[in-house]
Amino acid sequence: MPPREARPSDWKWRTIIEPFRVKSVEPIGFTTLREREKLLDRAGYNLFQIPADKILIDLLTDSGTAAMSAKQWGALMRGDESYAGATSFYRFERVVRGLTGYHHVLPVHQGRAAERVLMGIICRPGAVVIANSHFDTTRANVEAAGARALDLPAPEALDSAKPAPFKGDMDLRGLEREIRAIGPKNIPLILMTVTNNSLGGQPASLENLRGVGRIAKRWGIPYFIDAARFAENAYLIKLREKGQGRRSAREIAQEMFRLADGCLMSAKKDAFANIGGFLAFNDGSLLAPARSSLILGEGFPTYGGLAGRDLEAIAQGLEEVTDEHYLSYRIRSIEYLAAGLRRAGVPIVEPPGGHAVYIDAKRFLSRLAPRLYPAQALACELYRVGGVRAVEIGSLMFGKGGKKGFTPAPMELVRLAFPRRVYTQSHVDYLIEVFSALARDRRSIRGLKILRAPAQLPHFTARLALAS
Numbered sequence: 408m409p410p411r412e413a414r415p416s417d418w419k420w421r422t423i424i425e426p427f428r429v430k431s432v433e434p435i436g437f438t439t440l441r442e443r444e445k446l447l448d449r450a451g452y453n454l455f456q457i458p459a460d461k462i463l464i465d466l467l468t469d470s471g472t473a474a475m476s477a478k479q480w481g482a483l484m485r486g487d488e489s490y491a492g493a494t495s496f497y498r499f500e501r502v503v504r505g506l507t508g509y510h511h512v513l514p515v516h517q518g519r520a521a522e523r524v525l526m527g528i529i530c531r532p533g534a535v536v537i538a539n540s541h542f543d544t545t546r547a548n549v550e551a552a553g554a555r556a557l558d559l560p561a562p563e564a565l566d567s568a569k570p571a572p573f574k575g576d577m578d579l580r581g582l583e584r585e586i587r588a589i590g591p592k593n594i595p596l597i598l599m600t601v602t603n604n605s606l607g608g609q610p611a612s613l614e615n616l617r618g619v620g621r622i623a624k625r626w627g628i629p630y631f632i633d634a635a636r637f638a639e640n641a642y643l644i645k646l647r648e649k650g651q652g653r654r655s656a657r658e659i660a661q662e663m664f665r666l667a668d669g670c671l672m673s674a675k676k677d678a679f680a681n682i683g684g685f686l687a688f689n690d691g692s693l694l695a696p697a698r699s700s701l702i703l704g705e706g707f708p709t710y711g712g713l714a715g716r717d718l719e720a721i722a723q724g725l726e727e728v729t730d731e732h733y734l735s736y737r738i739r740s741i742e743y744l745a746a747g748l749r750r751a752g753v754p755i756v757e758p759p760g761g762h763a764v765y766i767d768a769k770r771f772l773s774r775l776a777p778r779l780y781p782a783q784a785l786a787c788e789l790y791r792v793g794g795v796r797a798v799e800i801g802s803l804m805f806g807k808g809g810k811k812g813f814t815p816a817p818m819e820l821v822r823l824a825f826p827r828r829v830y831t832q833s834h835v836d837y838l839i840e841v842f843s844a845l846a847r848d849r850r851s852i853r854g855l856k857i858l859r860a861p862a863q864l865p866h867f868t869a870r871l872a873l874a875s
């Protein structure tokens with residue numbers, strides 16, 4: 408494929424330059440190898456149990472971990488904390504309307520609250536929500552409302568080595584087929600997650616987003632976007648999709664929203680906020696039940712579970728995220744890490760997506776059976792050797808254990824998710840150096856066994872030990 412050079416048109420230099428200078432700094436957690444070995448042992452080889460000040464580079468998630476800009480910090484001071492009708496809400500509403508074109512805008516405390524409100528209104532037992540892929544909390548909220556969540560990713564999304572440009576696409580033929588089989592009346596929603604976090608942070612193409620829109624309209628089914636990483640998706644469209652290179656990322660994002668009837672947004676990603684989200688749509692008939700649910704679970708509709716200052720930070724963040732110097736730096740940094748890992752002989756999900764690089768531990772540690780949790784073993788070794796925290800997306804998170812035997816997850820991945828505007832190129836160079844050492848010594852990496860784990864969401868609290 409390789410993508411066209413990711414840079415704004417007037418930038419002629421090859422070096423990836425961080426498009427900011429630093430005004431305030433935070434120390435990172437240096438520890439010794441011996442300390443990290445003790446910490447791992449004490450944490451039961453579970454990186455969620457390690458205190459953050461013992462982490463050198465934290466790539467656990469890109470959610471809520473962004474560095475806010477000076478303008479966002481300034482906007483916090485402007486926050487109007489009035490219970491009803493705060494000026495901060497009207498500013499927030501204006502920015503969200505300007506970006507998305509949706510008229511009704513409801514703030515929520517984070518993305519999953521928007522999911523809970525929407526699914527609670529539109530889902531009923533027997534209904535099926537169809538998505539390119541549901542994020543875990545989206546699926547859980549669909550199921551909690553009694554409906555079924557059906558994923559229809561493009562077939563190439565499941566081949567981690569295949570470098571297709573738009574592995575976040577939906578399988579349009581599958582969509583037609585399922586609508587006919589299930590019946591449009593039983594499908595309250597078609598959802599496109601951009602980028603597709605569950606399958607490698609891969610973008611959906613504008614062509615595919617348009618195709619979904621046409622099908623949804625023809626069958627009269629509401630069509631929403633899970634927009635957590637909309638700006639990264641829009642910029643990857645600009646880079647990779649024919650005929651889109653001359654448009655601005657903001658224009659492309661606006662078209663993405665225009666194609667759908669509404670969106671769910673976690674502002675903890677592409678709004679550079681540490682907390683927050685919103686639900687936005689045009690259909691007036693959703694407004695009254697959505698407001699009632701919001702008041703019950705979040706707060707009055709002009710603050711929705713957030714402080715006025717959070718609304719200000721999100722509004723400012725949404726204005727900043729489509730800046731192409733930022734998006735170029737963002738996407739090129741991920742690509743730079745991917746190139747370094749390839750050079751070091753570390754297999755990754757190709758091509759790298761917008762917010763993370765996913766390492767294929769099944770291929771990297773091919774001698775470890777899934778039963779030995781190779782992705783968790785790699786994540787722990789990454790911490791032991793380099794003090795870096797990543798997250799396992801494999802058999803610890805999605806495998807099935809118990810008395811009936813062990814069923815592994817389909818993939819054994821380690822996700823290196825990058826907080827926005829936080830780390831620099833030297834942090835990435837360090838990471839590549841650590842991975843080169845891991846690749847050299849990969850034969851010595853030992854598998855893990857579970858000592859105890861709860862049945863629900865085992866990865867957060869499970870205790871493990873080195874397998875003998």
Ligand code: F0G
Nearest residue numbers: 468470517518519542544604635673675
């Ligand atoms: N949708 C997508 C695509 C997400 O990635 C997330 C969160 C949510 C919805 C839920 O948003 O956390 O604000 O409630 N993803 C985080 C992650 C947790 O680490 O990928 P939230």
